[in-house]
Amino acid sequence: MTKLEEMKDELKARQAKHDELIKLHRKEYISGVDVNKIDFSEDHKNDDRIQELEWAIKVEERREVKVGDGVTLCYYTDSQAFTVIKRTKTTIKIQRDKATLDPNFKPEFITGGFAGHCVNQDEQIYTYERDANGTTHTARWSEKKGMFMVEGCLRVYNGRHEFYDYNF
DSSP states (O other): OOHHHHHHHHHHHHHHHHHHHHHHHHHHHHTTOOGGGSOOHHHHHHHHHHHHHHHHHHHHHHHTOOTTOEEEEEETTEEEEEEEEEEOSSEEEEEEOEEEEOTTOOOOEEEETTEEEESOGGGOOEEEEOOTTOOEEEEEEETTTTEEEETTTEEEEESOOOBOOTTO
8 A cells, every 4th residue: 555545545434534523512502402512622633633634635646746647737816737757756747738728719808907807717727748849848846835836936836727817
């Protein structure tokens, strides 16, 4: 069993325990037990561990990215889809994919602010295909951030998620 699988199993068990504790406290409350006399300390410890595990799982999933996987390079408010084309222990080389916006998407603007405001930009849907001539970047693993980074500030996330911010 891998470290990631172990963490996911522990998370599942702790989430089940969380649900059991909620049911127990609900029964105590309904039966008239004074809320101030219910001991929530076990809940808090369990919830803290759940948050730790969720973060650790995300980090481990980012660390395990492999050649052929789709990733997203975030440019502050815009995001672009890439494919991992090379992998070492501490770096990945990524190449820009061709992302095609669904032709049925039409941005809707309303007036206001400095200029118009796009109210439906979260509805963008893209299809992706490899582009052998796409630009490449080398991303380095950051232990501090728990992810691969390009030029120390641009974050790389798992999965392809193209996004154009019409409001920036």
